[in-house]
Amino acid sequence: MILNTLKKESKELFREGRIRIAFIFVITLTITAVFISAWHYKDINEEYVFAKQSEREIWDNQGEKNPHSAAHYGTYAFKPKYPLALIDQGVDKYTGTSIFLEAHKRNEAQFDEASDQTGLARFGNLTPDFVLMFIIPLLIILIAYNSLTKEKEMGTITLLNSQGAIGFKLIFGKWLAIFLPLFVLLFVLFTVSGIILSSLPDFGIFSWLSLAILFLTYVVYYAIFINLVLIISGLVKKSGIALVLSLSFWILVCLILPKTASNIAEYKHPYPTKQEFAANITKDKKEGLDGHNPWSEASKALAKQVLKEYGVDSLSQLPFNYDGYRMQKGEEHEAEIYFKHYKKLKIQHSNQSRIYRQLASISPFLPTRFLSMSIANTDYTTHWHFADAAENYRIETQKFLNEHFAKESKYGDWSWKANADFWKQLPKFNYKPPTLSEILKRNTGNILILLCWLLGSFAVLFLTTKSLKNVKV
Amino acid sequence: MILTNNLTKSYGGLTALDALNLEVKEGEIYCLLGANGAGKTTTINLLLGFLKPTSGRAFINKLDVVEHSKLTKQYLAYIPENLMLYPSLNAIENLDYFSGIANKSFNKKTLQSILTEAGLQESAFYKPVSKYSKGMRQKVGVAIALAKDAKVLLLDEPTSGLDPKASFEFGKLLQKLRQKGVATLMATHDLFRAKEVATTIGIMKDGQLKQQWHVDDISLSDLEKNYLETMSYNTIEL
Numbered sequence: 227m228i229l230n231t232l233k234k235e236s237k238e239l240f241r242e243g244r245i246r247i248a249f250i251f252v253i254t255l256t257i258t259a260v261f262i263s264a265w266h267y268k269d270i271n272e273e274y275v276f277a278k279q280s281e282r283e284i285w286d287n288q289g290e291k292n293p294h295s296a297a298h299y300g301t302y303a304f305k306p307k308y309p310l311a312l313i314d315q316g317v318d319k320y321t322g323t324s325i326f327l328e329a330h331k332r333n334e335a336q337f338d339e340a341s342d343q344t345g346l347a348r349f350g351n352l353t354p355d356f357v358l359m360f361i362i363p364l365l366i367i368l369i370a371y372n373s374l375t376k377e378k379e380m381g382t383i384t385l386l387n388s389q390g391a392i393g394f395k396l397i398f399g400k401w402l403a404i405f406l407p408l409f410v411l412l413f414v415l416f417t418v419s420g421i422i423l424s425s426l427p428d429f430g431i432f433s434w435l436s437l438a439i440l441f442l443t444y445v446v447y448y449a450i451f452i453n454l455v456l457i458i459s460g461l462v463k464k465s466g467i468a469l470v471l472s473l474s475f476w477i478l479v480c481l482i483l484p485k486t487a488s489n490i491a492e493y494k495h496p497y498p499t500k501q502e503f504a505a506n507i508t509k510d511k512k513e514g515l516d517g518h519n520p521w522s523e524a525s526k527a528l529a530k531q532v533l534k535e536y537g538v539d540s541l542s543q544l545p546f547n548y549d550g551y552r553m554q555k556g557e558e559h560e561a562e563i564y565f566k567h568y569k570k571l572k573i574q575h576s577n578q579s580r581i582y583r584q585l586a587s588i589s590p591f592l593p594t595r596f597l598s599m600s601i602a603n604t605d606y607t608t609h610w611h612f613a614d615a616a617e618n619y620r621i622e623t624q625k626f627l628n629e630h631f632a633k634e635s636k637y638g639d640w641s642w643k644a645n646a647d648f649w650k651q652l653p654k655f656n657y658k659p660p661t662l663s664e665i666l667k668r669n670t671g672n673i674l675i676l677l678c679w680l681l682g683s684f685a686v687l688f689l690t691t692k693s694l695k696n697v698k699v
Numbered sequence: 700m701i702l703t704n705n706l707t708k709s710y711g712g713l714t715a716l717d718a719l720n721l722e723v724k725e726g727e728i729y730c731l732l733g734a735n736g737a738g739k740t741t742t743i744n745l746l747l748g749f750l751k752p753t754s755g756r757a758f759i760n761k762l763d764v765v766e767h768s769k770l771t772k773q774y775l776a777y778i779p780e781n782l783m784l785y786p787s788l789n790a791i792e793n794l795d796y797f798s799g800i801a802n803k804s805f806n807k808k809t810l811q812s813i814l815t816e817a818g819l820q821e822s823a824f825y826k827p828v829s830k831y832s833k834g835m836r837q838k839v840g841v842a843i844a845l846a847k848d849a850k851v852l853l854l855d856e857p858t859s860g861l862d863p864k865a866s867f868e869f870g871k872l873l874q875k876l877r878q879k880g881v882a883t884l885m886a887t888h889d890l891f892r893a894k895e896v897a898t899t900i901g902i903m904k905d906g907q908l909k910q911q912w913h914v915d916d917i918s919l920s921d922l923e924k925n926y927l928e929t930m931s932y933n934t935i936e937l
Contacts, residue, residue: 230799234788241787381783385840388747388777389800389847390769396800 227392231399232406235373239403245369249407252357252365256415259354263312264422270307270323271426277324278304286650290643293627294553300328301623303616303655305335308603309423309432310440313416314355316604325613327620329627330517330557332564335613354415358444359595360480362408363451367472370404370455372465379465393691397456401687404452409445416441436662440601446680447594453683460690483589490585491578497571510563517556520549528555542637549640550632557624564617575606583671590679593672600665600672607668611660619655626652700725700774700851700882701746705755708741708906715741717906718755721884723899725850728873728883730893733903734930739886741906743853746884747777759851773801775851776844780859782836786829790814790839793828798846805846816875817842818868834865841872844881852876854885858892870896890926894919902929 239245285301303325311318322335374397377383386396420437454475459468498506515524529541532548541548579596586592599605635642666673701723708716716738723729731739744750746757748768757764759771784793791810798805805813814824819838828836837857844852852873858866866889873883873896887893893900894914900922901911909929917925 227800227802230796234785234792234796237792238785238787380786381779381781382785384747384749384779385777385782385784385797385843386800387749388772388775388853389797389843390772390802391800392769 227395228399228402231396232402235400235403236406239369239407248365248368249411252361253411255352255361256354256357256411259352259357260312260415260419260422263315263353264419264426267307267309267312268426274304274306274323277302282654285652287646288649289646292640292642293550293631293644293648294329296644296649297329297624297627300326303327303612303619303657305609305612306657306659308608308659309426310436310602311604312354312423313358313419313437313440314598314602314604315353316355316599316602317606317609318604321606321609325616327616327623329553329624330560332561332568332617332620335609354419355598358412359447359591359598362411362444362448363476363480366404366408366448366451367455367469367476370400370452371459371469371472373400373404373456374459375462375465375468378463394688397460397687397691401452401456404456405449408448408452412441412444412448433662436601439662439666440598443594443597443601443676446676447590450590450676450679450683453680453687457683457687457690460687479589479591483585484591484595487582487585487589487592491581494581495574495577497574503567503571507563507567510566511560514559514563515552515556517553517560520552524559525552528552544637546632547635547639547642548632548637550628550630550635554625554628554632557621557628561617561621568614568617572610575610583675586672586675587678590676593675593679597669597672597676600669601662603659603665608659612657615657616655623652700727700760701729701884702758702761703742703746703755704757706742706745706752706757707754708738708745708750709753714906716745716752719906719908721901721908721911723851723882723884725880725882726877727898728877728885728896729899729901730897731884731886731901731903732888732890732893732926733886734888737903738906739903740855742903743777743855743884743886746853747775748772774849775853776840776847776849777853778837778840778844778855778857780856781833782840782857784828784831784836784839787827789825789827790819790831790835790842791824793839794842794846797843801847803846803848810846813846814839814842817845818872832865834861834869837861837865837869838872841869841876844876850881852881852883852885854883854887856887856889857885858887858889866892890923891919894922902926904929 281302281304288296288299291299305321305323305325307318307323325335326333372379377386416437420434423432423437424434455468455472458471458475462468462471515528516522519525520529529548529552532544532551533539533541536544538544544551582592582596586596596605600607630644630648631642634644660668701721703719703721706716706719707714719738719742721729731742733739741750745752746759746764748764748771751765760774762771762774764771785796788796791807791814794810794814795805798810811821811824815821817838819835819842823831823835828839831839840857854873858869861869870892873885876883877896877898885893885897894917897914899911899913900917902909902925910925912922
């Protein structure tokens with residue numbers, strides 16, 4: 227009965243003009259989105275490789291220079307464009323692509339794509355994730371809204387019942403007829419994306435397994451959507467009402483709830499403004515050691531402590547350049563301040579994520595969105611991960627420079643310059659994004675919520691089959 | 700094959716069917732006459748298991764329709780007043796699907812021969828049923844019953860709205876099924892067709908079976924007279 231219904235439903239679906247048009251529209255949209263994203267990805271990829279190489283060349287070829295001058299001269303940490311961003315661009319557009327690494331200061335990522343665009347960017351870009359998250363659920367509604375209501379409206383349900391149709395087999399046949407074309411569409415989209423990505427020079431982080439799990443995430447999302455639309459179609463009598471209810475549901479879960487979640491999260495756990503954040507850091511910095519200011523109380527106390535520790539009377543008697551030592555201690559103090567304040571931001575981020583997870587129980591869109599962005603390495607957590615790695619690299623760089631300055635020069639000799647070959651000894655910034663297992667572990671909550679939605683919606687759909695038995699002549 | 704025993708259905712204070720006792724044996728056609736609301740469709744709904752009786756019992760092939768709801772459906776076929784099929788599918792596809800629902804599987808040649816047996820023209824086999832007349836759809840309905848090899852046929856005003864030729868052809872089909880031993884219960888307003896095809900005729904009013912005859916025991920004019928009297932119509936005024 228299941229296969230029979232699948233065959234019949236498929237014939238009916240593809241003989242209907244509106245379905246054919248909708249499929250052609252979605253396929254065209256998907257191909258266009260993948261093409262645009264691939265082209266964009268290739269561009270960004272080339273820019274990334276070029277910028278990374280050029281910046282390193284500039285760093286390596288600074289010539290003779292005081293290490294602290296080099297520390298202020300700074301360098302950049304570039305965020306790679308992750309291969310799966312081709313499918314889900316996530317928040318990449320807003321988070322910035324590079325971080326300027328300099329002495330004394332942790333900088334935010336800059337050169338975000340959104341600020342380079344005109345006001346028209348407010349309309350959003352055509353990306354595969356837009357098609358996957360918003361358009362395909364609409365296609366599901368278009369295909370499935372009258373799947374059961376039409377049987378009631380036409381009266382075929384009575385003939386089916388008289389033939390001994392079994393409700394859940396009938397519905398499962400219909401379910402498969404809706405699911406399979408979408409599955410094929412999705413499979414082709416992901417396979418083509420995988421082939422494109424594997425043929426592009428990546429950064430060693432593209433994996434077919436990640437792509438497969440992203441694919442599964444969307445498969446589950448659509449299965450849930452099909453279930454919900456079929457439940458509505460099974461419970462109401464008129465196709466028009468089923469369509470309105472299904473569209474209302476789409477508006478609620480895909481548009482209203484994510485925005486509401488964002489508002490609630492920001493209201494309950496607000497981030498400090500940039501001014502507040504900067505002012506708090508400046509205040510803390512002032513209260514501690516400033517590597518540049520040997521006259522501050524903190525500097526004097528440090529000098530006293532070092533003299534005592536080494537058992538000498540003056541700083542020039544120390545076996546290293548105290549200026550470099552003080553600079554390093556100042557860096558360490560500032561790094562702690564940044565760590566403290568960024569930790570507060572991360573706590574707020576984690577609180578906000580908790581609100582999203584809570585609201586995810588009433589919208590399958592949210593866990594899918596977060597899981598998709600995480601697997602694609604385009605979520606805020608991955609951005610934090612990159613920013614932290616860049617900050618660690620900045621701290622290590624400062625230590626490398628200050629220690630060289632302290633070890634190789636004499637106290638008070640600010641005119642001392644490091645050898646031109648010295649800069650090449652600085653290890654390169656090699657960022658490794660979170661592994662797939664780390665991502666999945668971090669998203670256990672989202673995975674569980676999505677599975678609950680899947681099983682719960684199947685259970686309700688199963689119960690809905692009972693309503694079909696009560697249709698009378 | 701069909702047996703009802705004090706079959707009653709009430710909705711609150713309203714009795715739609717009141718202690719109905721009737722029997723349709725193998726190879727018999729029982730025509731239930733009566734005005735709208737007489738209880739004919741309620742009887743069919745109860746036999747189909749779409750409704751549960753308030754009291755009394757109904758049997759299909761000696762099986763209680765409430766206790767053996769799924770099993771009894773294996774033996775029966777149902778053709779409503781307006782048989783609705785899937786409009787974008789053709790007759791072969793519709794027949795194939797509905798047969799499949801009843802766990803019957805046929806090759807294309809067999810499906811064609813069943814449709815031919817049901818009286819559908821060969822030229823219509825592959826046309827979408829959206830282009831079919833009501834009579835043609837009813838023939839597909841008969842084909843579905845034939846394919847199912849149904850022992851019991853429940854018909855709810857199947858000739859309503861058919862032109863005389865189509866109605867006549869439908870009657871002939873019922874006779875053919877009767878010869879195969881199918882027990883048919885047909886609710887109808889069509890006295891002429893009832894007299895033509897039935898073996899037994901009953902008249903219902905207010906949920907009760909008021910009168911019942913073997914077809915040979917009553918003429919068409921007497922049937923009409925009895926029907927009108929039962930319905931309390933004034934024949935002169937009419």
